[in-house]
Amino acid sequence: MRGTNLKIALIVLLTVGFYTLVANVIPQVESEVPRELTLGPGVTPEELVAAGEGVYHGPGGCEVCHGLGTRAPRLLTAEGALGLIGARCGLRVGGQDCKAYLYESLVKPQAYLVAGYEPIMPDMSRQLSPAQIWAVVAFLQAQGGEVTVTTDDLGGALAPGAAAGGAPAAGAAAPLSATMDPIEIMRGLGCFACHVFRGEGGPIGPELMKIGAARNVEYLRESILKPDATIAAGFERFAGLMPKDFGQKMTAAQLDTLVHFLANQR
Ligand code: HEC
Numbered sequence: 420m421r422g423t424n425l426k427i428a429l430i431v432l433l434t435v436g437f438y439t440l441v442a443n444v445i446p447q448v449e450s451e452v453p454r455e456l457t458l459g460p461g462v463t464p465e466e467l468v469a470a471g472e473g474v475y476h477g478p479g480g481c482e483v484c485h486g487l488g489t490r491a492p493r494l495l496t497a498e499g500a501l502g503l504i505g506a507r508c509g510l511r512v513g514g515q516d517c518k519a520y521l522y523e524s525l526v527k528p529q530a531y532l533v534a535g536y537e538p539i540m541p542d543m544s545r546q547l548s549p550a551q552i553w554a555v556v557a558f559l560q561a562q563g564g565e566v567t568v569t570t571d572d573l574g575g576a577l578a579p580g581a582a583a584g585g586a587p588a589a590g591a592a593a594p595l596s597a598t599m600d601p602i603e604i605m606r607g608l609g610c611f612a613c614h615v616f617r618g619e620g621g622p623i624g625p626e627l628m629k630i631g632a633a634r635n636v637e638y639l640r641e642s643i644l645k646p647d648a649t650i651a652a653g654f655e656r657f658a659g660l661m662p663k664d665f666g667q668k669m670t671a672a673q674l675d676t677l678v679h680f681l682a683n684q685r
């Protein structure tokens with residue numbers, strides 16, 4: 420049992436690490452990229468922290484904002500006299516301990532705004548699974564604090580069948596598979612963390628409902644593959660926020676479907 424759990428945890432770490440390292444450059448074969456985090460019931464705090472680090476630097480996209488220390492508070496280095504995030508997390512909101520504060524920061528970022536910053540942080544539950552979110556909480560706690568995330572927190576996010584053979588995590592966000600449904604592609608890539616579309620999504624980038632009225636296929640393709648090539652007017656202060664690696668996260672056929680779908684939104 421214990422051996423199996425360890426093996427699974429290792430596979431998890433390797434999957435998370437490799438997912439961010441191995442580039443599937445377009446045009447790629449239509450493969451199912453294993454982007455989901457599968458944590459077995461025997462997962463240890465150390466394994467959680469390591470998995471969270473992979474999410475932080477990978478699919479979480481946290482560095483885009485938190486890496487500079489200007490657009491968002493520093494998390495892995497000290498934020499002024501307050502110290503690292505694992506040290507200050509319990510002091511932000513009265514009555515909220517570190518774990519509760521960090522979890523809320525990720526899934527309800529607007530509930531408490533750190534003074535001096537704009538409300539641009541996306542609700543991470545739109546792009547990360549519950550297991551990935553808890554792993555990130557553990558990783559942040561480990562930055563100068565004590566890791567208190569346990570398998571109880573993970574609860575339903577734990578894979579019940581994992582110990583028996585690596586079944587996918589229950590209730591986890593669906594990975595971007597070979598789907599050709601443009602909405603599913605956008606959901607899988609986390610576009611709705613920043614773009615409003617048909618009542619879904621957040622207001623960080625331009626709304627996409629009528630994007631085809633102003634933008635053609637070539638422009639849209641470039642906006643997705645090279646977001647910094649042209650910065651949408653009125654969104655200059657958010658320049659550089661849109662991830663630059665979408666070209667590696669979908670197949671050429673999926674990109675084509677997405678671009679034509681958006682061009683038809685008028
Ligand atoms: C689009 C930019 C952006 C992205 C992406 C982003 N954040 Fe943030 N985050 C912010 C901003 C701005 C704040 C400060 C304002 C606030 O409290 O929401 C913040 C606040 C936080 C805080 C509270 C910090 C404190 O000092 O109390 C935590 C924790 C946090 N983010 C974690 C993360 C993690 C982990 C990720 C990746 C999974 C992430 N953020 C992705 C912009 C971002």
Ligand code: HEC
Pocket residue numbers: 605608609610611612613614623624625630634639642643646647649650651652654655657658659660661662665
């Ligand atoms: C972390 C936030 C974020 C994510 C995730 C994101 N975008 Fe963006 N996007 C932006 C911002 C901010 C802009 C405006 C600045 C710019 O042009 O780069 C933008 C611009 C665009 C534009 C150009 C709009 C115009 O009128 O010029 C398109 C198209 C677009 N995004 C599509 C997408 C798609 C499709 C996805 C998912 C595959 C996505 N974005 C994911 C933040 C994001």
